[in-house]
Amino acid sequence: MASTKRPEAQVGLMEGPAELPRKNGELVFEAPWEGRAFGLAVAMSERQHYAWEEFRQRLIAQIAEAEACGARSTYYERWLAALESLLVGQGMVTAEELDARTAEIAAGEREEHDHH
Amino acid sequence: MSHGHHNPDPEPYPALRVRAIESLLVEKGLISSDAVDALVQLYERDVGPLRGARVVARAWTDPAYKARLLEDGLAAIQELGIEGMKSQLVVVENTPTVHNMVVCTLCSCYPWAVLGLPPTWYKSFAYRSRAVIEPRAVLREFGLELGDDVEVRVWDSSAEVRYMVLPERPAGTERLSEEELAALVTRDAMIGVAKVEAPALV
Numbered sequence: 001m002a003s004t005k006r007p008e009a010q011v012g013l014m015e016g017p018a019e020l021p022r023k024n025g026e027l028v029f030e031a032p033w034e035g036r037a038f039g040l041a042v043a044m045s046e047r048q049h050y051a052w053e054e055f056r057q058r059l060i061a062q063i064a065e066a067e068a069c070g071a072r073s074t075y076y077e078r079w080l081a082a083l084e085s086l087l088v089g090q091g092m093v094t095a096e097e098l099d100a101r102t103a104e105i106a107a108g109e110r111e112e113h114d115h116h
Numbered sequence: 117m118s119h120g121h122h123n124p125d126p127e128p129y130p131a132l133r134v135r136a137i138e139s140l141l142v143e144k145g146l147i148s149s150d151a152v153d154a155l156v157q158l159y160e161r162d163v164g165p166l167r168g169a170r171v172v173a174r175a176w177t178d179p180a181y182k183a184r185l186l187e188d189g190l191a192a193i194q195e196l197g198i199e200g201m202k203s204q205l206v207v208v209e210n211t212p213t214v215h216n217m218v219v220c221t222l223c224s225c226y227p228w229a230v231l232g233l234p235p236t237w238y239k240s241f242a243y244r245s246r247a248v249i250e251p252r253a254v255l256r257e258f259g260l261e262l263g264d265d266v267e268v269r270v271w272d273s274s275a276e277v278r279y280m281v282l283p284e285r286p287a288g289t290e291r292l293s294e295e296e297l298a299a300l301v302t303r304d305a306m307i308g309v310a311k312v313e314a315p316a317l318v
Contacts, residue, residue, distance in 0.1 A: 031131065035156045036135075038156065039153070040137060040147070040152055044147055104136075110139065
């Protein structure tokens with residue numbers, strides 16, 4: 001039942017370690033990329049490329065892993081790792097493509113339109 | 117401040133990585149950048165009041181919880197794991213004969229732990245002053261016309277006591293789950309300037 005619903009409510013109601021960082025009840029993005037990473041994960045679920053629960057489980061796993069080894073990564077760094085692992089795990093992108101594209105963007109070799 | 121002229125402000129790795137992911141997903145036709153834009157905006161604006169909506173949906177579906185909520189709002193929201201409330205919370209129930217609305221005449225006290233950030237109009241001088249003097253006129257401007265048989269009660273928030281309205285459960289929603297009900301509840305309904313509408317397709 002929950003999986004047939006749009007993920008909106010499920011995303012906002014996540015609890016425990018996966019709970020979204022908020023200030024005064026509103027979502028807090030420390031940098032534009034965090035909002036982007038958030039929007040990408042939710043939008044992919046909206047398009048039914050995966051169920052929100054699958055993402056949530058990856059996120060919980062990433063948080064647990066980071067905590068276990070004392071990593072000082074932020075919530076959205078872990079969120080990003082969860083998204084990557086899910087996309088790669090489901091074969092939507094490969095790790096090689098991602099590395100290559102990241103390098104191209106870092107080198108200024110791609111004309112990406114600016115979102116902000 | 118960096119003054120390198122090639123790349124004066126190199127993006128942090130996660131920012132590059134997110135751009136790489138988006139670029140690939142768009143290229144593969146899995147997602148559009150517009151869809152991502154829309155979602156980010158939606159969440160930045162609207163997700164705040166979801167906690168309050170969860171409280172309302174629980175009260176609608178669990179009479180014992182509703183009784184505890186009306187008795188001691190703060191304890192009842194803490195039952196649902198909602199923290200961050202630094203004052204008392206009084207929850208007032210709308211019925212067919214009583215309509216409650218919340219204002220803060222002095223400043224902009226607001227139960228943000230359950231409702232997110234207050235809307236701009238809540239802080240406006242016009243709302244703060246007129247809600248007490250002519251509540252029916254204010255409600256009418258929000259599109260809410262109340263019959264003469266309905267008593268309007270206005271609750272003035274303070275640093276010590278904050279108020280939240282428990283709206284009436286709309287007719288025709290008997291078969292909805294708690295989660296589906298929560299999705300119907302709006303911020304304005306919990307401030308008391310709107311009613312909760314039943315979904316069109318029930």
